[in-house]
Amino acid sequence: MKNDLDALMLEKDLDAILITGPGQHNPDMVYMTGGCNLTNADLIKKRGEQAVLFYSPIERDEAARSGLKTKNLAEYNLTELINQTNGDYLKALVKRYQMMLAELGVTSGKVALYGQSDIGTNYAVFSALQQELPGLSLVGEISNSALMLARMTKDETEIERIRRMGKITTQVVGLVADFITSHSVKHGVMVKPDGVPLTIGDVKRRINLWLAERGAENPEGTIFAIGRDAGVPHSSGNPDDPLKLGQTIVFDIYPCESGGGYFYDFTRTWCLGFAPDDVLTLYETVLSAYNIITTQLEVGKPFNHYQEMICELFSSQGHPTIKEDSQTQQGYVHSLGHGIGLNVHERPWSGIKSDDKDYLVPGVVFTVEPGLYYPDKGMGVRLENSLWVRPDGKMEVLVDYPMDLVLPVKNE
Amino acid sequence: MKNDLDALMLEKDLDAILITGPGQHNPDMVYMTGGCNLTNADLIKKRGEQAVLFYSPIERDEAARSGLKTKNLAEYNLTELINQTNGDYLKALVKRYQMMLAELGVTSGKVALYGQSDIGTNYAVFSALQQELPGLSLVGEISNSALMLARMTKDETEIERIRRMGKITTQVVGLVADFITSHSVKHGVMVKPDGVPLTIGDVKRRINLWLAERGAENPEGTIFAIGRDAGVPHSSGNPDDPLKLGQTIVFDIYPCESGGGYFYDFTRTWCLGFAPDDVLTLYETVLSAYNIITTQLEVGKPFNHYQEMICELFSSQGHPTIKEDSQTQQGYVHSLGHGIGLNVHERPWSGIKSDDKDYLVPGVVFTVEPGLYYPDKGMGVRLENSLWVRPDGKMEVLVDYPMDLVLPVKNE
Numbered sequence: 001m002k003n004d005l006d007a008l009m010l011e012k013d014l015d016a017i018l019i020t021g022p023g024q025h026n027p028d029m030v031y032m033t034g035g036c037n038l039t040n041a042d043l044i045k046k047r048g049e050q051a052v053l054f055y056s057p058i059e060r061d062e063a064a065r066s067g068l069k070t071k072n073l074a075e076y077n078l079t080e081l082i083n084q085t086n087g088d089y090l091k092a093l094v095k096r097y098q099m100m101l102a103e104l105g106v107t108s109g110k111v112a113l114y115g116q117s118d119i120g121t122n123y124a125v126f127s128a129l130q131q132e133l134p135g136l137s138l139v140g141e142i143s144n145s146a147l148m149l150a151r152m153t154k155d156e157t158e159i160e161r162i163r164r165m166g167k168i169t170t171q172v173v174g175l176v177a178d179f180i181t182s183h184s185v186k187h188g189v190m191v192k193p194d195g196v197p198l199t200i201g202d203v204k205r206r207i208n209l210w211l212a213e214r215g216a217e218n219p220e221g222t223i224f225a226i227g228r229d230a231g232v233p234h235s236s237g238n239p240d241d242p243l244k245l246g247q248t249i250v251f252d253i254y255p256c257e258s259g260g261g262y263f264y265d266f267t268r269t270w271c272l273g274f275a276p277d278d279v280l281t282l283y284e285t286v287l288s289a290y291n292i293i294t295t296q297l298e299v300g301k302p303f304n305h306y307q308e309m310i311c312e313l314f315s316s317q318g319h320p321t322i323k324e325d326s327q328t329q330q331g332y333v334h335s336l337g338h339g340i341g342l343n344v345h346e347r348p349w350s351g352i353k354s355d356d357k358d359y360l361v362p363g364v365v366f367t368v369e370p371g372l373y374y375p376d377k378g379m380g381v382r383l384e385n386s387l388w389v390r391p392d393g394k395m396e397v398l399v400d401y402p403m404d405l406v407l408p409v410k411n412e
Numbered sequence: 413m414k415n416d417l418d419a420l421m422l423e424k425d426l427d428a429i430l431i432t433g434p435g436q437h438n439p440d441m442v443y444m445t446g447g448c449n450l451t452n453a454d455l456i457k458k459r460g461e462q463a464v465l466f467y468s469p470i471e472r473d474e475a476a477r478s479g480l481k482t483k484n485l486a487e488y489n490l491t492e493l494i495n496q497t498n499g500d501y502l503k504a505l506v507k508r509y510q511m512m513l514a515e516l517g518v519t520s521g522k523v524a525l526y527g528q529s530d531i532g533t534n535y536a537v538f539s540a541l542q543q544e545l546p547g548l549s550l551v552g553e554i555s556n557s558a559l560m561l562a563r564m565t566k567d568e569t570e571i572e573r574i575r576r577m578g579k580i581t582t583q584v585v586g587l588v589a590d591f592i593t594s595h596s597v598k599h600g601v602m603v604k605p606d607g608v609p610l611t612i613g614d615v616k617r618r619i620n621l622w623l624a625e626r627g628a629e630n631p632e633g634t635i636f637a638i639g640r641d642a643g644v645p646h647s648s649g650n651p652d653d654p655l656k657l658g659q660t661i662v663f664d665i666y667p668c669e670s671g672g673g674y675f676y677d678f679t680r681t682w683c684l685g686f687a688p689d690d691v692l693t694l695y696e697t698v699l700s701a702y703n704i705i706t707t708q709l710e711v712g713k714p715f716n717h718y719q720e721m722i723c724e725l726f727s728s729q730g731h732p733t734i735k736e737d738s739q740t741q742q743g744y745v746h747s748l749g750h751g752i753g754l755n756v757h758e759r760p761w762s763g764i765k766s767d768d769k770d771y772l773v774p775g776v777v778f779t780v781e782p783g784l785y786y787p788d789k790g791m792g793v794r795l796e797n798s799l800w801v802r803p804d805g806k807m808e809v810l811v812d813y814p815m816d817l818v819l820p821v822k823n824e
Contacts (some may be wrong), residue, residue: 020531021531022632024631024632024633025437025631037632037633037646037648038646039632039646039757056646057643057739057741058645058646058745058746059644059647060644060647060741061641061644061646061647062646062647062648066600074738075737075739077739078738078764079738079764080738082764087552087767089555089765089767090554093554100565112532112732113531113532114530114531114532114537115530115531115532116528116529116530116531117525117528118526118527118528118530119432119433119525119527119528119529119530119534119535119538119552120524120525120526120527120551120552120553120557121552121553121554121555122531122535122552123525123531123534123535123538123539123550123551123552124536124551124552124553124554125552125554126531126535127535127539127552132653137568139532139535139536140531140532140533140534140535140537140539141532141533141536142501142502142505142533142536142537143501143533145532164549185419195673205627206574208624208627208670209621209624209625211624212620212621212623212624212625213621213624215617215620217629217630217631219436219629219631219672220434220436220449220451220672221436221671229473232470232471232472232473233470234450234451234468234470234471234473234474235472235473235474236474258620258633259633260631304650305578312617326486326489326490326491326492327469327484327486327487327489329469329472333469333470334470345451351703352490352491352494353501354503403472
């Protein structure tokens with residue numbers, strides 16, 4: 001949680017953190033500011049001190065909304081710095097950072113860099129800044145960052161925001177089910193009143209509309225993939241594909257609050273009208289694995305323990321898994337889940353990126369999403385809910401929604 | 413344009429470019445791939461050779477949509493690399509990049525880094541990669557990047573995509589005008605049928621909905637700011653503010669294609685019902701400046717020439733400008749315009765970032781957006797269109813829309 005940040009900085013021997021980039025769709029910046037509509041800004045927090053938000057003067061009202069201590073970037077007069085450096089924009093930016101850091105008394109020690117922004121520009125700027133300030137050590141942290149660790153456990157306000165997104169998500173999923181099944185069937189395909197097949201593109205347009213109506217954004221798109229595409233976990237689906245009966249549809253939806261706030265993550269697998277035997281068997285295997293895993297989840301355990309468990313389970317049932325063959329494209333091919341928050345994928349990790357920080361401790365919000373994929377057989381099944389480890393150590397699915405495979409349709 | 417890229421790489425002595433990050437909302441990646449729904453990917457292009465897209469195997473279908481040469485990241489077996497490095501994830505990632513670069517024969521020379529992604533992680537990875545590969549020089553380019561320069565001039569397909577977004581934008585602006593003026597007035601404020609004031613929040617929710625209906629996204633939000641807030645260029649507006657008659661409303665809207673494609677950028681200033689004399693005068697000054705500047709625009713001229721011109725114009729009319737005082741918050745406080753494309757702000761620049769590359773050459777799409785701001789007097793006016801320098805050298809406003817200040821409302 002945010003109030004762990006100073007302790008985490010101390011643990012990682014960080015004297016300050018520096019976040020750069022836009023005010024929205026920039027998780028670390030949104031975390032610290034609450035999400036202001038800033039084109040580009042910098043936030044510097046010295047350990048044990050308040051964060052300071054540096055803003056462009058035309059965005060002073062937006063910066064003020066953060067409630068943080070703010071500083072006007074115009075005070076460092078970039079135009080003048082560009083003149084001083086004979087028109088070298090890079091040197092001027094570096095000089096400005098030197099002034100900003102000096103003003104906050106960040107003159108030695110370790111400073112961690114954060115932000116969703118242009119990596120080339122920032123590589124140049126911070127490499128040059130490092131050269132100018134040999135007494136400071138600028139560092140990037142790989143996945144194991146102090147901010148990511150603070151963000152891994154959520155307070156009640158964050159839980160309610162995620163749950164609210166979950167309610168919007170499941171409302172939209174219900175609308176999609178109703179929308180699809182309100183159509184007629186012709187020659188095994190859902191058709192519109194004019195007899196033209198209903199397509200994945202038609203469904204996706206509705207999804208975006210219904211999300212927008214509820215004030216949500218869908219920056220990463222939606223997976224709505226049928227048949228063979230459902231057998232490839234991150235195939236988002238071909239917009240022109242018609243909705244055929246009896247084929248697996250993997251529907252994975254992960255919208256966020258407007259402006260790039262908290263995400264939800266949710267998957268169901270549907271078959272329209274009926275499920276062929278092999279699909280039904282695959283679905284029952286995945287559902288059973290979901291139930292076994294979620295029943296076994298225990299507070300304080302490492303998340304990757306359950307990745308091991310599900311690999312063994314699927315293996316024992318004769319499915320290939322990435323545990324034995326990291327390159328398999330059949331069977332169980334991804335990790336069991338991941339944290340969600342201001343990123344749709346964040347800590348805790350359950351897969352190869354996980355380390356000794358990835359425990360299911362109170363405040364953690366994470367997905368459980370077992371799946372089995374057989375693209376050559378034209379089918380894939382994934383079932384996913386988002387869970388919260390409550391302060392009392394119990395696991396709670398944030399929003400309930402039926403797990404049913406078959407969506408009944410009108411008879412042909 | 414894209415086919416200038418090899419020449420631009422040669423000019424900048426780049427042997428290769430490397431783009432990392434997600435497949436969407438990542439302008440350089442979208443430019444090269446066409447915009448695939450990839451969680452994270454790498455693209456490497458050696459000068460004079462085809463680009464290669466490295467993808468995660470669960471996203472192989474999405475990667476294939478790019479039509480590029482692709483390579484499966486699983487072939488480098490990250491799990492095995494993590495074992496080899498005794499669990500050091502950073503070292504394993506660095507090792508994987510070494511293998512990827514070696515495979516494409518990028519073993520010496522200069523490699524430029526691009527991508528909208530996590531700057532901390534990438535700073536760590538590329539700093540460590542640089543240490544491992546002293547024969548290679550990894551560089552970040554500040555604003556003047558080869559890709560940004562290629563992207564600065566658009567081909568006809570890009571122009572049509574931007575124009576299409578412009579049509580959607582102006583349709584929505586028209587709907588907003590109709591929506592507001594369909595309301596009644598009570599005590600100088602627009603009210604809903606139940607007598608409750610119509611607010612900026614009400615208007616913004618409609619904007620997002622109408623954009624979503626048309627398949628557009630609004631990742632950077634909308635500026636719809638009234639009165640004093642209209643006097644602060646990037647104040648996005650307070651959602652709870654009621655719409656009062658006779659106050660300036662700065663309405664700046666900049667949506668993009670779904671998935672983070674091409675943007676449009678458009679601003680009008682409105683007064684509901686009537687305009688007080690001082691507002692009318694300010695509006696006429698800005699409109700006249702817009703007309704003067706757009707009449708003078710000439711193909712081949714540096715864009716910042718017109719920034720000089722408008723500063724002189726406003727100065728001669730008694731307005732403070734950032735030319736004399738870079739810190740002024742009254743009068744003319746920003747630059748005249750900027751390029752638009754896969755970024756809402758890109759080259760050419762007209763302000764302090766501009767250099768000898770920022771010319772109005774054929775294919776350039778740019779905004780002209782003069783504005784005058786007096787927050788202490790509770791008013792601000794900005795007028796903005798997006799223009800295209802056609803192959804014949806003529807300047808064309810991509811989509812027309814009336815410049816009117818006053819939106820007539822029903823009598824009280």
